Amino acid sequence: MKKIAKLVRHHPARTSGHQRQASLISAAASLFATNGFRGTTTKQIALAAGVSEALLFKHFPTKHALYTALLSEKADYSGLQEAVEEAAAKREDKRLFMLLANYRIRKGADPILFRLLLFSALEGHEMSDMFFRQQYRVFHDLLAGYIRQRIDEGAYRPLDPLLAARAFFGVIVHHRLLHDILGFPMHLTHEATVEEYVSLFMNGLIRQ
Amino acid sequence: MKKIAKLVRHHPARTSGHQRQASLISAAASLFATNGFRGTTTKQIALAAGVSEALLFKHFPTKHALYTALLSEKADYSGLQEAVEEAAAKREDKRLFMLLANYRIRKGADPILFRLLLFSALEGHEMSDMFFRQQYRVFHDLLAGYIRQRIDEGAYRPLDPLLAARAFFGVIVHHRLLHDILGFPMHLTHEATVEEYVSLFMNGLIRQ
DNA sequence: TACTTTGGTGAGTGCTTGCTCACCATCCAT
DNA sequence: ATGGATGGTGAGCAAGCACTCACCAAAGTA
Known part of the structure; x- marks a missing residue:
């Protein structure tokens, strides 16, 4: 019983680091494009990528770093x-x-x-x-x-x-x-x- | 003596409403232009215009209203x-x-x-x-x-x-x-x- | 099985934001 | 003189911000 409950609860099959990074960048891209850097919050980006804000900061030390990564990828x-x-x-x-x-x-x-x-x-x-x-x-x-x-x-x-x-x-x-x-x-x-x-x-x- | 002290202390000779409004708009103009709407704070604008933030909100009910007033004046x-x-x-x-x-x-x-x-x-x-x-x-x-x-x-x-x-x-x-x-x-x-x-x-x- | 690494989170932190409020100061008309 | 309108402020509030931390869970590895 306990085990099943455990398995069922949080179970979206962990994504790899690179995939997560990519999905964060792509979520950030459209948000930054529509609202600008200052007009976009890290919470919005995390939400759009379907993860917690904390995870975003595990991949990118600052909001700025995410922006920079995004721009250099897009060129x-x-x-x-x-x-x-x-x-x-x-x-x-x-x-x-x-x-x-x-x-x-x-x-x-x-x-x-x-x-x-x-x-x-x-x-x-x-x-x-x-x-x-x-x-x-x-x-x-x-x-x-x-x-x-x-x-x-x-x-x-x-x-x-x-x-x-x-x-x-x-x-x-x-x-x-x-x-x-x-x-x-x-x-x-x-x-x-x-x-x-x-x-x-x-x-x-x-x-x- | 007393009278003089009073006159000397706060003495920038009160500015008229219209002048203040104009100086706020002009201060806002250059700030909004360089940093955008979201990148500019009401505090900055007030400081640049040389008044308190509270006074800004006496002249314009919201930051947005100031922006709108500014844009329609500039055209x-x-x-x-x-x-x-x-x-x-x-x-x-x-x-x-x-x-x-x-x-x-x-x-x-x-x-x-x-x-x-x-x-x-x-x-x-x-x-x-x-x-x-x-x-x-x-x-x-x-x-x-x-x-x-x-x-x-x-x-x-x-x-x-x-x-x-x-x-x-x-x-x-x-x-x-x-x-x-x-x-x-x-x-x-x-x-x-x-x-x-x-x-x-x-x-x-x-x-x- | 046990242990390390890596993916993932909830609940904060301190700071800044737009905006308000109670209050003071100066002008002008009566 | 006196009272109402107008110019002006310091202190502060609730909400939102970027960012952190202690902690859990699922893989890989021995």
């Missing part, structure tokens, strides 16, 4: 970089821009990451700098470099390459800002939107 | 709208774009407002919607309407007007994001930057 742009570099090598201008734009605007693009990034930038988390300077700026410099090259080759007008690259990312980032953060509805399909942005960037507004 | 785009409409009526395309871009990028542009807006958008404050839908969207629709008109007149290529307007604002907003929030240095002067962005937007990247 992953591999795959895109190679595709972009290939398109650049082949001078496939339009494909290059489409790749970059599509990566962020495409249907499955993770709005959580975008919100996390913005929050961390605004709240001034130290990981934010790392995030932007390492990951984001890779594409920044990559694109600026490519534009510079194409200007030298005479294919593009002699604009400032860095500003041109920033302008392009601006269009994309702003789109996500309106769509993911402010909740503006899409008014064309994802594909058509990307196409339109790229066309505008490459050819300008004025009828030539 | 003021008058002046620009008329100038833009005038340029539009005269079909001074470049001047119109320069006006819009300059308004946000110019040297004195208030970074506090931009941060406040972003924070309120991320934190999901109800004023945020009002802010964006009323103020921000005015220019959105204004510009989109103008672009549509110019397309009809055959001056612009037949692009989607709304997306084109968004793209333009995207460039500007992104510039401020990099500069005001992430702390990226300006690499050209304000004037040259604006000029470059407008030129890119109007003429495109590709040498025609």
Whole structure:
């Protein structure tokens, strides 16, 4: 009798340390993304992950450490970089821009990451700098470099390459800002939107 | 003797209600802008305004009410709208774009407002919607309407007007994001930057 | 079987938060 | 002068916060 009661009572079959850590991080991700670092309590995270608050602190010494772990895990742009570099090598201008734009605007693009990034930038988390300077700026410099090259080759007008690259990312980032953060509805399909942005960037507004 | 002592002791000459309210709002503005709503305490605000916390709550029933008062006071785009409409009526395309871009990028542009807006958008404050839908969207629709008109007149290529307007604002907003929030240095002067962005937007990247 | 390690918790701790309340001080009108 | 309105405060409250601690339970291991 005693034994059975014992077995039945708490019996969710202990989870491994790594799994727990992962589930805590994923629970934290969506909470931090929606409410920010300061707007999220460790109690909420523990609850969302289905464990006690005490266990959270067994895995991460502080709330801050959990946040840092989360941010460094989320940063992953591999795959895109190679595709972009290939398109650049082949001078496939339009494909290059489409790749970059599509990566962020495409249907499955993770709005959580975008919100996390913005929050961390605004709240001034130290990981934010790392995030932007390492990951984001890779594409920044990559694109600026490519534009510079194409200007030298005479294919593009002699604009400032860095500003041109920033302008392009601006269009994309702003789109996500309106769509993911402010909740503006899409008014064309994802594909058509990307196409339109790229066309505008490459050819300008004025009828030539 | 007695009289003098009385006069000298607490003597900062009582401030009027309106002045106090204004100084509280201005103190709150910079604190909310740097730390967000949740990251700012009423104690900090009171301290920055040089009064007791209790007085703050005499002027604003809740922290939230102060935030709302602040946001609705900060929203003021008058002046620009008329100038833009005038340029539009005269079909001074470049001047119109320069006006819009300059308004946000110019040297004195208030970074506090931009941060406040972003924070309120991320934190999901109800004023945020009002802010964006009323103020921000005015220019959105204004510009989109103008672009549509110019397309009809055959001056612009037949692009989607709304997306084109968004793209333009995207460039500007992104510039401020990099500069005001992430702390990226300006690499050209304000004037040259604006000029470059407008030129890119109007003429495109590709040498025609 | 016994023992160490690891997963897991309830019940706190001290501190900070938004907010209140009783009270004082100064102005202005009568 | 005097009384009501208005500007202003110190002390404190209940709730919530990040974080801790003593302790239990289930595995692996000898």
